[in-house]
Amino acid sequence: MTVGVLLITHPGIGSGMLHIATRIIGKSTLPIKCLDVPPDAALDAVRERAVSMLKVLDRGAGVLVLTDLYGATPHNIAREVACAGKSTTVLSGLNLPMLLRVFNYPEDDLDTLASKAAEGGTRGIMTCPMTPVGASPENT
Secondary structure (H helix, E strand, O other), X not given: OXXXXXXXXXXXXXXXXXXXXXXHHOOOOOOEEEEEOOOOOOHHHHHHHHHHHHHHHOOOOOEEEEEOOOOOHHHHHHHHHHHOOOOEEEEEOOOHHHHHHHHHOXXXXXXXXXXXXXXXXXXXXXXXXXXXXXXXXXXX
């Protein structure tokens, strides 16, 4: 059994991230689906679609739900529908390193996969010192 993955995001973000991750790593062995939430969406219909997608993706090992922005409508919907399921974890702040981590650990259980995804997402954020053009980093 493998964990299912559902990306609930603003339009284009989840599908774009999934497309890029697939180009970098290849097709994931995890069952993955994307749900776009347009600004003018009928929220009851989106919730119903999310519940339906969760049922399809949960093959006994649970579902990791990734959202793009904490507190925004996609995240709130994810939180609402995930609370109804016992084997669902919601992780917000979707970024490419996070999704690549998910692709790289398809054999992990839900809790471990969520932890690795969060770690990959935070470790993928770096601040690089500015080096003036033409200057070597050692001399700045």
